[in-house]
Amino acid sequence: MNVIESRDCGPCVSCCAFFNIAELTKPAGVLCDHSTDHGCTIYADRPKACRVFYCAWRCWDAVPEDWRPDQTGFVLGGRLAAQNFLSVTADPARPEAWRADPYYPMLRKWAREGAAVGSSVVVFMASRVIVLRAEGELDLGEVGPDEVLLRDPDGQIRKAPRNRPY
Ligand code: SF4
C-alpha cells in the first residue's frame, strides 16, 4: 500500500475505534485497549488487520487534505476505481457527520463517478448500511451478522443471507 508521505495519523485513532478487530475480539465503536496517547502499545505485534489497513485519507490523493477522519467524523476505506469500492464508516458519536457540507456533495460526486466504472460508495452507520448511488441513496437498513453485502452483475449492492449460494 502506497501512502502519501506528507500525511500521518497524528492524533487520529479513528480506525482503532470505529472498526471491530476480530483477532482482538474488539467490537466496533469502542477504542482499542492498546491505543494510548503515545500510540499502539503492541505495535510490533499488532494484528494483521491493523498492519494492512490505511484509510483512504492516508493513501488516496483525491481525498482532501483536511479530511483526516478525526476531523470529518468518518473513515474512508478503499478507492473507487482501484478497488471498486469506497466505504464510509461513520463515527458512532457523530453518525450523520458525512451528510454535512462539504462531505456529502463530494461523496455523491464519487458515487456518480463510481457508477460509471462499476464502483460503489457505501456508508456504514454501525450495522445500518446506505448505498450512495448516482441517482440517490439506497438505505439497506440493518445488516446483521447473518447477512453479507453482495454486488450484482450490474454493479448494484444488496444484502443477502450469509453462506447461501446466490
Ligand atoms: S483512520 Fe486513517 S488517519 Fe486515522 S488513525 Fe487510522 S489510518 Fe491513521
Ligand code: SF4
Ligand atoms: S492493536 Fe494497535 S493498531 Fe490495532 S486497533 Fe489496537 S491500538 Fe489500533
